[in-house]
Amino acid sequence: MSEKKNVVCVGIDLGTSRSAVSASNGQRHIVDSYVGWPVDMVARKILKKNVLIGREALDSRPMLDLHRPLERGLLKEGSEKDQQAVRQLLIHLLELAGLGEKERENTQVRAVVGVPAEAMRVNKQQLRTAFAGLVDALLIVSEPFAVAYGIEALLHAMVIDIGAGTTDLCVMNGRYPTEEDQRTLLNAGDWVDEQLTRLIAARYPEASISPYMVREWKERYSFVGEPHGNVLVTAPVNGKPTQLDITEPMRIACEGLVPPIAETMLDLIARVEPEFQEKVRHSIVLAGGSSAIRGLDVALAAALQEIGGGVVRSVEDPMFAGSDGGLAIATDAPDGDWEKLVG
Amino acid sequence: MRAMGQIDRTKRRILRQAVQENLMTLRGLPPPRLVRARPRWRRWALAVSPLLVPAALLALALMWASTGGDSAAPPPGEMPGLPTKARLASPLPSESVATTAPRSPLASLASSDPNLRLPHPAPLDPSILALGVRRIVLDPGHGGEDHGTTGPLGLVEKELTLDVALRTAELLAAEGFEVLLTRDSDISLPLDRRASLANSMRGDVLVSIHVNWIPNRRARGVETYWLGPTDDPFIKDLAAAENRSSGYSLADFRRLVEGIYADVRKDESRRLAEAVQKELYRSLARLNPSLHDRGVKTAPFVVLVSTEMPAILAEVGCLSNEDEARLLATPKYRRRIAEALTAGIVAFAQQRATTARSEGSS
Ligand SMILES: Nc1ncnc2c1ncn2[C@@H]1O[C@H](COP(=O)(O)OP(=O)(O)O)[C@@H](O)[C@H]1O
Numbered sequence: 164m165s166e167k168k169n170v171v172c173v174g175i176d177l178g179t180s181r182s183a184v185s186a187s188n189g190q191r192h193i194v195d196s197y198v199g200w201p202v203d204m205v206a207r208k209i210l211k212k213n214v215l216i217g218r219e220a221l222d223s224r225p226m227l228d229l230h231r232p233l234e235r236g237l238l239k240e241g242s243e244k245d246q247q248a249v250r251q252l253l254i255h256l257l258e259l260a261g262l263g264e265k266e267r268e269n270t271q272v273r274a275v276v277g278v279p280a281e282a283m284r285v286n287k288q289q290l291r292t293a294f295a296g297l298v299d300a301l302l303i304v305s306e307p308f309a310v311a312y313g314i315e316a317l318l319h320a321m322v323i324d325i326g327a328g329t330t331d332l333c334v335m336n337g338r339y340p341t342e343e344d345q346r347t348l349l350n351a352g353d354w355v356d357e358q359l360t361r362l363i364a365a366r367y368p369e370a371s372i373s374p375y376m377v378r379e380w381k382e383r384y385s386f387v388g389e390p391h392g393n394v395l396v397t398a399p400v401n402g403k404p405t406q407l408d409i410t411e412p413m414r415i416a417c418e419g420l421v422p423p424i425a426e427t428m429l430d431l432i433a434r435v436e437p438e439f440q441e442k443v444r445h446s447i448v449l450a451g452g453s454s455a456i457r458g459l460d461v462a463l464a465a466a467l468q469e470i471g472g473g474v475v476r477s478v479e480d481p482m483f484a485g486s487d488g489g490l491a492i493a494t495d496a497p498d499g500d501w502e503k504l505v506g
Numbered sequence: 507m508r509a510m511g512q513i514d515r516t517k518r519r520i521l522r523q524a525v526q527e528n529l530m531t532l533r534g535l536p537p538p539r540l541v542r543a544r545p546r547w548r549r550w551a552l553a554v555s556p557l558l559v560p561a562a563l564l565a566l567a568l569m570w571a572s573t574g575g576d577s578a579a580p581p582p583g584e585m586p587g588l589p590t591k592a593r594l595a596s597p598l599p600s601e602s603v604a605t606t607a608p609r610s611p612l613a614s615l616a617s618s619d620p621n622l623r624l625p626h627p628a629p630l631d632p633s634i635l636a637l638g639v640r641r642i643v644l645d646p647g648h649g650g651e652d653h654g655t656t657g658p659l660g661l662v663e664k665e666l667t668l669d670v671a672l673r674t675a676e677l678l679a680a681e682g683f684e685v686l687l688t689r690d691s692d693i694s695l696p697l698d699r700r701a702s703l704a705n706s707m708r709g710d711v712l713v714s715i716h717v718n719w720i721p722n723r724r725a726r727g728v729e730t731y732w733l734g735p736t737d738d739p740f741i742k743d744l745a746a747a748e749n750r751s752s753g754y755s756l757a758d759f760r761r762l763v764e765g766i767y768a769d770v771r772k773d774e775s776r777r778l779a780e781a782v783q784k785e786l787y788r789s790l791a792r793l794n795p796s797l798h799d800r801g802v803k804t805a806p807f808v809v810l811v812s813t814e815m816p817a818i819l820a821e822v823g824c825l826s827n828e829d830e831a832r833l834l835a836t837p838k839y840r841r842r843i844a845e846a847l848t849a850g851i852v853a854f855a856q857q858r859a860t861t862a863r864s865e866g867s868s
């Protein structure tokens with residue numbers, strides 16, 4: 164491995180719905196975490212590919228055996244297909260970063276891959292197997308830890324990564340987080356989508372809505388607390404485009420995230436040594452796509468009032484916070500360690 | 507500027523821990539390059555792929571066995587002789603075979619043989635003993651054909667003990683200890699070989715991990731043993747069960763016990779047992795509120811008898827209790843057990859380091 168002189172470090176964030184790569188060669192890319200294989204010969208002929216990734220896969224989904232390998236933050240135990248899917252995802256991200264098979268032949272690639280905390284707990288070995296042989300050296304870490312490292316929130320801080328499939332909370336006590344320091348909730352973006360779909364369907368039983376429409380509405384209008392005007396969207400009702408007011412469903416669905424996240428946050432704080440709790444309360448950082456829900460930070464800060472108040476802020480670059488953190492880890496890890504971390 | 511230095515130090519420490527954790531996964535356990543024992547051992551460990559480990563263990567054991575004397579009792583400090591297959595098969599001296607349970611001569615011996623109650627030796631200077639604890643040998647109970655006890659949900663002791671040991675190894679390594687395991691896969695390993703492995707690994711402490719089975723199905727709890735005689739019939743039965751695959755003849759066993767009961771290391775073993783039991787109970791009771799603190803006890807477990815280091819045997823759970831079996835089935839609970847064992851060992855190591863320092867300065 165060390166014969167290759169040209170070294171490229173990459174940080175990769177394998178998310179439940181979106182994955183990102185940041186590389187020391189300056190490349191940064193995002194892809195939807197979907198992997199699809201053509202279902203039959205015909206599909207393969209039409210698509211002219213053996214495997215499709217990201218948006219491309221989503222757009223051709225009727226012809227594909229479509230996988231979101233880390234959907235609930237976890238590789239399904241023993242699912243060969245999901246294991247292949249994460250591998251394809253990683254290959255694709257490397258290619259996006261200019262590290263295709265050809266380039267990898269004469270470039271030493273050192274990769275830090277951040278995965279949902281739950282996958283770190285359960286699928287560590289499977290993930291390593293899935294990625295075997297792709298890069299020269301591989302370090303797998305939990306995603307919230309990668310975020311924490313990237314923003315140097317390493318001591319007396321908490322990262323709350325609110326993604327699609329999972330919300331990962333992680334307290335940083337100046338050590339590599341153990342299981343005690345981390346919690347995973349299934350209340351995240353996907354869960355909000357489900358609630359929202361249910362609530363809209365209850366209010367407008369005649370309207371035909373798809374999960375993709377709901378998600379788009381959410382990403383545009385989500386909020387907790389006071390609405391800034393009414394949320395009006397258009398959907399077909401009995402075939403006719405109709406305006407729907409979904410202000411209330413939106414508020415209820417989004418606010419559903421607050422109690423579980425707040426409760427878990429308070430619980431984790433309570434486990435911190437008393438003299439450091441105040442510091443942690445004042446350095447709580449939100450990351451992940453769902454942290455963009457308007458007013459969520461304020462609602463969580465309000466929950467902190469119960470225990471003396473605190474500060475909740477959001478990372479500056481939510482799309483790349485994880486992959487940038489991974490890149491920082493990759494760059495900082497000493498050569499000697501990389502030699503041991505055979506990919 | 508000072509803040510920068512602090513951040514860099516923290517980063518370095520955290521990175522080291524992240525790398526360490528990945529290495530554990532990468533290598534499967536025990537990670538060969540973490541095995542930092544004597545040079546001979548290291549070369550051997552590096553040369554052997556994980557698949558060959560069981561075979562190599564066997565070869566190693568045979569090698570020692572062939573160099574061991576088989577008549578004179580070696581002093582415990584040297585103990586070159588390993589019981590051989592022949593010994594395993596040799597009949598027990600008839601006078602000491604217990605009248606009731608032929609499967610438990612060792613346990614019944616423990617309370618009936620007055621030789622086991624030797625007078626207390628003159629205390630040694632503790633500073634001689636209070637050396638740092640660096641290398642931990644973990645011994646996952648049972649394995650291979652020896653399943654240990656079994657419980658509901660298809661739980662098998664040999665699998666639980668291995669799982670907990672691997673988790674503990676990982677945590678201890680992250681704390682900076684060198685960790686070695688007597689087995690890291692599903693192989694059968696007689697108790698005598700476990701003991702001699704631990705000795706040859708030059709461990710500073712040995713922690714043998716087991717799961718209990720208590721006739722009263724409602725009972726549940728954790729308990730930790732160190733070596734000593736017992737009159738408790740339950741403990742005798744337990745020791746008998748755990749000693750079943752010992753490979754020692756009764757005569758060997760008595761020789762070993764004579765040496766070791768007089769040994770000052772039993773104080774260390776007791777302290778280690780206390781530290782581990784305290785953490786086990788404290789930490790598990792949070793997830794398992796009706797857990798019973800069964801305390802620190804003594805029993806003549808073979809694996810404790812023939813080791814040269816402070817050694818304990820922890821019964822970390824109870825498969826005869828259905829609720830506890832259900833807990834043991836969850837990774838979270840087993841992880842908690844591993845954390846408790848780690849905390850206990852760390853506490854013991856710290857206690858010993860403190861003793862060493864204060865003895866050194868007085
Ligand atoms: N502006 C937004 N408002 C609310 N939710 C959003 C917004 N942008 C993205 N999301 C949601 O964020 C989630 C994706 O976040 P991400 O951090 O990429 O997840 P993961 O890391 O689990 O893949 C999706 O549920 C998406 O709908």
Ligand SMILES: [Mg+2]
Nearest residue numbers: 178306326451
């Ligand atoms: Mg993410």
Ligand SMILES: [Zn+2]
Nearest residue numbers: 647654716717
């Ligand atoms: Zn046992």
